[in-house]
Amino acid sequence: xxxDVAVIGSGPAGLTAAIHARGSGARSVVLLEREEELGGILxxxxxxxxxxxxxxxxxxxxxxxxRLIQDLEETDVQCFLNTLVTDLSPDRVITxxxxxxxxxxxxxxxxxxxxxxxxxxxxxxxxxxxxxxxxFTAGVAQRFVNIDGYLPGRRIVILGSGDIGLMMARRxxxxxxxxxxxxxxxxxxxxxxxxxxxxxDDFDIPLHLSHTATGITGKERVEGxxxxxxxxxxxxxxxxxxxxxxxxxxxxxxxxxxxxxxQQAGVEISAATKGPVSTETMATSVPGVYTxxxxxxxxxxxxxxxxxxxxxxxxxxxxxGGRLNGDVPHVDIVPGENVRLLxxxxxxxxxxxxxxxxxxxxVEKPVTVEVSPPGSRITRPYARPNEMLRVRIPGxxxxxxxxxxKVSIREK
Amino acid sequence: xxxxxxxxxxxxxxIGCEIDVVHEDSEILSMEGQKxxxxxxxxxxxxxxxxxxxxxxxxxxxxxxxxxxxxxDGPVPKRLFPRLxxxxxxxxxxxxxxxxxxxxxxxxxxxANIVATRSMPQER
Numbered sequence: 001x002x003x004d005v006a007v008i009g010s011g012p013a014g015l016t017a018a019i020h021a022r023g024s025g026a027r028s029v030v031l032l033e034r035e036e037e038l039g040g041i042l043x044x045x046x047x048x049x050x051x052x053x054x055x056x057x058x059x060x061x062x063x064x065x066x067r068l069i070q071d072l073e074e075t076d077v078q079c080f081l082n083t084l085v086t087d088l089s090p091d092r093v094i095t096x097x098x099x100x101x102x103x104x105x106x107x108x109x110x111x112x113x114x115x116x117x118x119x120x121x122x123x124x125x126x127x128x129x130x131x132x133x134x135x136f137t138a139g140v141a142q143r144f145v146n147i148d149g150y151l152p153g154r155r156i157v158i159l160g161s162g163d164i165g166l167m168m169a170r171r172x173x174x175x176x177x178x179x180x181x182x183x184x185x186x187x188x189x190x191x192x193x194x195x196x197x198x199x200x201d202d203f204d205i206p207l208h209l210s211h212t213a214t215g216i217t218g219k220e221r222v223e224g225x226x227x228x229x230x231x232x233x234x235x236x237x238x239x240x241x242x243x244x245x246x247x248x249x250x251x252x253x254x255x256x257x258x259x260x261x262x263q264q265a266g267v268e269i270s271a272a273t274k275g276p277v278s279t280e281t282m283a284t285s286v287p288g289v290y291t292x293x294x295x296x297x298x299x300x301x302x303x304x305x306x307x308x309x310x311x312x313x314x315x316x317x318x319x320x321g322g323r324l325n326g327d328v329p330h331v332d333i334v335p336g337e338n339v340r341l342l343x344x345x346x347x348x349x350x351x352x353x354x355x356x357x358x359x360x361x362x363v364e365k366p367v368t369v370e371v372s373p374p375g376s377r378i379t380r381p382y383a384r385p386n387e388m389l390r391v392r393i394p395g396x397x398x399x400x401x402x403x404x405x406k407v408s409i410r411e412k
Numbered sequence: 413x414x415x416x417x418x419x420x421x422x423x424x425x426x427i428g429c430e431i432d433v434v435h436e437d438s439e440i441l442s443m444e445g446q447k448x449x450x451x452x453x454x455x456x457x458x459x460x461x462x463x464x465x466x467x468x469x470x471x472x473x474x475x476x477x478x479x480x481x482x483x484x485d486g487p488v489p490k491r492l493f494p495r496l497x498x499x500x501x502x503x504x505x506x507x508x509x510x511x512x513x514x515x516x517x518x519x520x521x522x523x524a525n526i527v528a529t530r531s532m533p534q535e536r
Contacts, residue, residue: 036476046529062511149477149478174466175497197423197428
């Protein structure tokens, strides 16, 4: 089949992209989802706090998803469920498999990548020890509890202070499990402050900073986890080991954009963000292929994910309508002082630049975000590695720029 | 009645001000660390009765999934969470359920209802 725009993935980014692609003039839009329902990971995020910015509502994940799905249903976007995309070519031909349609081939005028991210697992951080049952990523445990109705364990240690781990600390406590503690290798938490308060402090669950797991024991099932303090180089300090008896270890140690398909399409991947090198229109390095949400870079909140979905959907529609060129001049956007991560990577002179910035080190004082050229200075009350800063530079200010934009965070 | 010191992290906005409060029971005598006026109301409520939205799941029959997500439709006293959880463990819904359907009304005398946070059609 031939379509104007094909969107891969129906989480908040993909749903929003599909709605906006149709709304921005694409005549035929398809949405491909490998699961049996639309909504992506929102369906298992049953806590509230979603959509505060976008809808001025305090939704739970499933409510947020259902609201987007209702918006989608008012369009004629065609959804393929249970449909796994197995191949994506640089000339935008999608091969997908589904029990209902068999193997299908879709040739798309433009494509939006919305596959989201994956959790880092034990292999990514290399915890020594045995390999028993009872070690889960936090998101897998979330799925077990919130969708499948299973409790994954009774005595639980959580490694890493990512938001999903914090959510699960509260959730498992409510369901009657004992969460012994959350152990974070860094000297600051990686989850949002309000989640530390509402998920840990509210339930007297201790957070141990500068600690990591240095061993796992147990043959069939986890019997204990060894926890050690780490020094300023994040190396375990000998003599600080303590064995904590537990039956479950949850890992909340980071997320990585899921770019298997992007790479098949020949999209250039950034070593810094682990996602496609993107412009402010969410264009990747392959003409007609756009990216959004957590497959682009891992965001903190759903509102930002949806915002990039809206941009990607609109850009994909403009591309297929001949209103957006796939190969336009651009300048790079490069990190300066105290910047760990920047998104997007390039500016291609298509209007305002919305910049997402992650600080390298926390600054609990007013800061200036400096973007130079053009010499814009934006003030923020603080900069924290666990909360992306978002600033908008008007397109008019950037029109004459010919050199890379350097972004720095400085104490005001 | 004794004068006490307490520490709060305000969660009204993402800044998360760290606030030290001197109070006599729920009466605020002085507080410092807040960057705006909204924190005072938050701290007053925290001293009086911490209120939260409860989100959890309940069992459901006849649907694709064995559980359905629910929440309170307004904040309820945090100290009642264990009681609400015990009560919700005992109920089982029957599909179909629509989003925002009231599952339990006025749970544990809190004036809050338990509502479904997604739709779940009946499985054929």
